[in-house]
Amino acid sequence: MLKKIYNCVIIGSGPAGYSAAIYAARADMNPILFSGFQPGGQLTTTSIVDNYLGFPEGVNGIDLMNDCKKQAERFNTQIINESVNQVILTDKKGGIHKIFFEEKKYIQSKGLIIATGSRPKFLGINKEKKFIGLGISFCATCDGFFHKDKNVAVIGGGDTALEEANYLAKICKKVYLIVRKDYFKASKILQYHISKKNNINILFCSHVTEIIGDNFLEGIRIFNHKNETSRILFINGLFIAIGHIPNTEIFKNELDLDKRGYILVKEGRTITSKPGVFAAGDVQDPDYRQAITSAGTGCMAALDLEKYLSLCV
Structure with a gap:
């Protein structure tokens, strides 16, 4: 003491x-x-x-x-x-x-x-922490500018995720919104704003299984557990918004x-x-x-x- x-x-x-x-x-x-x-x-x-x-x-x-x-x-x-x-x-x-x-x-x-x-809450998959600042972020207002006119993805279905997606849609070419469930948890007003954005592609019943890239983020592999299909998205930025x-x-x-x-x-x-x-x-x-x-x-x-x-x- x-x-x-x-x-x-x-x-x-x-x-x-x-x-x-x-x-x-x-x-x-x-x-x-x-x-x-x-x-x-x-x-x-x-x-x-x-x-x-x-x-x-x-x-x-x-x-x-x-x-x-x-x-x-x-x-x-x-x-x-x-x-x-x-x-x-x-x-x-x-x-x-x-x-x-x-x-x-x-x-x-x-x-x-x-x-x-x-x-931040993590997904718990390989390369997630390695690529923080190298394509992976937890804050769109902090890092979204670096992906202007590029393709990005947001993970989450709550208010934060939809706010991030809405912000990114203003500056990015395309925004993939990846939601594990088949519905949003976010407020109705945020869902309405998202529905009005033509460059937001919503992927329900999906989750990320792999982060692709050697020295920085190049893409992600996602799995749809409803129809049991897998696909790769080539993106420049991944914003994790699960809390x-x-x-x-x-x-x-x-x-x-x-x-x-x-x-x-x-x-x-x-x-x-x-x-x-x-x-x-x-x-x-x-x-x-x-x-x-x-x-x-x-x-x-x-x-x-x-x-x-x-x-x-």
Whole structure:
């Protein structure tokens, strides 16, 4: 145990975590940041980030997150390259939270900012993870531009999948929408919009059995389990939209979560169900999931924590 009681501990090192660290450090909260199992977050699996403000030529995802880390360190954020495995959160205003890491080590803090993000659900087939950033993506608004006027495919039948397909249909030549079931789970209004797009080809009762390509995505083999036929689609981009999983396992018995596992926050704020605990980024955002919105809520969390600490004096 580190006996010192800190003002600010941040769990997570994506845009939300580093943004929170920069604001907290500049407010003299002397933050400690745990980088977690994936330092830099999901952006480190993206080759080029083309829609982050301030980079007219785009920026490599790893380079962007390395710069965010350097900026946080410039203001003396203490970064611990460990994952947090348990938290004990107090219900008392001005109380002390315990954050555990390694085996039985823990630190104590009056304030905690959770920025652990989420992770996409995978299909579980060969080459899927290998080709992330090389044709496979989980975000059409992030990567769709790279496939302008080309053929792509979207996997999924829910709201997210249809939103992705609808977006891609505006910029891509053809969009294959691959749905495992024989119906959509998405809302009626989204289904209506999809039905009005002439360049969306819907393939019900189908799933991907093989990803084709050596060094990058060249196509996919799909199997129709209704008529038991197989075919190859030659595509440049594959967008997997079967859902995300928020990284909230260690908070299940400590914070209020929604039915999907996302941390519940006060509307328009980052305040959670426990005093002195704030959530930023994808871990509390099932809708937008963008680097820039994550960075924005990281800023908000630091400001919310600063105000909370001032009221606890």
